[in-house]
Amino acid sequence: MPFSSKIIEQAVEAFTGLPGVGRKTALRYVLHVIKQQEAEAHQLSDLIIKLKNDLKFCNICHNISEQHTCEICANPSRSNALICVVQDYRDVLAIESTGLYKGLYHVLGGLISPIEGVGPANLNISSLLQRLTADTQEVILALNATMEGETTSFYISRKLANADIHISTIARGIAVGEELQYADEVTLGRSITNRVPLDTVLKRT
Amino acid sequence: MPFSSKIIEQAVEAFTGLPGVGRKTALRYVLHVIKQQEAEAHQLSDLIIKLKNDLKFCNICHNISEQHTCEICANPSRSNALICVVQDYRDVLAIESTGLYKGLYHVLGGLISPIEGVGPANLNISSLLQRLTADTQEVILALNATMEGETTSFYISRKLANADIHISTIARGIAVGEELQYADEVTLGRSITNRVPLDTVLKRT
Numbered sequence: 001m002p003f004s005s006k007i008i009e010q011a012v013e014a015f016t017g018l019p020g021v022g023r024k025t026a027l028r029y030v031l032h033v034i035k036q037q038e039a040e041a042h043q044l045s046d047l048i049i050k051l052k053n054d055l056k057f058c059n060i061c062h063n064i065s066e067q068h069t070c071e072i073c074a075n076p077s078r079s080n081a082l083i084c085v086v087q088d089y090r091d092v093l094a095i096e097s098t099g100l101y102k103g104l105y106h107v108l109g110g111l112i113s114p115i116e117g118v119g120p121a122n123l124n125i126s127s128l129l130q131r132l133t134a135d136t137q138e139v140i141l142a143l144n145a146t147m148e149g150e151t152t153s154f155y156i157s158r159k160l161a162n163a164d165i166h167i168s169t170i171a172r173g174i175a176v177g178e179e180l181q182y183a184d185e186v187t188l189g190r191s192i193t194n195r196v197p198l199d200t201v202l203k204r205t
Numbered sequence: 206m207p208f209s210s211k212i213i214e215q216a217v218e219a220f221t222g223l224p225g226v227g228r229k230t231a232l233r234y235v236l237h238v239i240k241q242q243e244a245e246a247h248q249l250s251d252l253i254i255k256l257k258n259d260l261k262f263c264n265i266c267h268n269i270s271e272q273h274t275c276e277i278c279a280n281p282s283r284s285n286a287l288i289c290v291v292q293d294y295r296d297v298l299a300i301e302s303t304g305l306y307k308g309l310y311h312v313l314g315g316l317i318s319p320i321e322g323v324g325p326a327n328l329n330i331s332s333l334l335q336r337l338t339a340d341t342q343e344v345i346l347a348l349n350a351t352m353e354g355e356t357t358s359f360y361i362s363r364k365l366a367n368a369d370i371h372i373s374t375i376a377r378g379i380a381v382g383e384e385l386q387y388a389d390e391v392t393l394g395r396s397i398t399n400r401v402p403l404d405t406v407l408k409r410t
Contacts, residue, residue: 007271017237020230032223045251048250064239066212070209
């Protein structure tokens with residue numbers, strides 16, 4: 001469908017650059033912006049520029065930050081004995097929102113995926129190996145339980161094999177509130193293999 | 206989930222202003238913009254401003270236009286005997302892409318919807334009545350076959366009742382390529398009631 005205006009054509013094109021946005025959705029956004037209050041449109045426009053100009057990646061953990069060193073890395077009350085390796089910024093937010101983790105993070109910026117052409121060199125893995133110090137006691141691999149996540153976990157664990165560091169991964173199992181009969185077999189199988197003594201669970205909660 | 210940066214918070218807020226975008230999708234857009242090439246982000250930002258500044262609504266038919274009078278209204282080869290009333294710009298695009306309509310349009314900017322608080326006064330209905338001239342022979346109501354669309358069609362047809370103008374509505378029926386057994390009863394019923402002589406169909410195609 002050709003648009004009657006070149007500006008609409010270009011704007012639709014620009015919006016389709018956003019993840020998961022096709023031409024129909026982009027046109028919906030464009031029509032909304034045209035009808036929007038001028039102040040709102042200016043704000044959205046300004047914030048897109050701000051996102052590019054004012055945000056950086058932390059030079060220690062590669063988390064998104066307004067400073068060169070992010071708030072978590074700069075916080076002296078966080079334990080530098082623990083480094084939790086995650087895929088991206090959203091995972092940091094998710095773990096932070098539990099309020100149960102007091103160590104540091106390391107954001108990979110993706111997962112190893114030969115299909116998408118992402119190799120170890122495209123991820124922040126070498127900087128993880130460089131930042132390990134005598135203080136580092138444990139690296140927690142908190143990656144997705146997908147083919148790519150498991151491959152990346154395996155790759156990092158091999159790289160860390162020679163270092164005198166404990167490597168762990170987050171527990172896979174039945175979600176709290178989930179019913180056993182609806183769980184998939186792999187998850188249920190892992191939750192039986194990696195069963196934990198009842199008193200440790202009771203103590204924690 | 207609180208974000209670590211105020212800019213991210215504000216940008217997520219701004220993106221949720223777009224139709225159908227929740228906080229999760231907005232955050233996906235924000236993270237995409239942060240990782241995007243600087244030129245791409247600037248382009249999106251600039252085009253949002255351009256959409257507001259350079260586009261107007263045609264002062265005759267209320268279609269979106271770069272000029273005060275849109276290309277369709279300004280085109281002398283289009284017949285001013287026909288006015289096709291549509292809900293919004295997307296409907297104009299859809300009808301134009303058929304290449305079968307050579308008249309003018311009138312964009313209402315919405316449909317009468319008491320639930321959403323949209324009354325006749327909020328739509329471009331009075332300007333439709335004002336633009337009718339001695340040349341106007343027919344007004345085609347091409348509105349959605351929904352409760353709101355039918356209500357709006359009925360309202361406009363009542364307003365035009367006293368004018369010496371032929372009022373028509375687009376044909377409702379079985380879509381080309383659709384199988385009868387899957388059609389809903391109302392559509393099938395209407396397609397039987399409004400059946401057309403076979404030779405007119407053959408002549409047209």
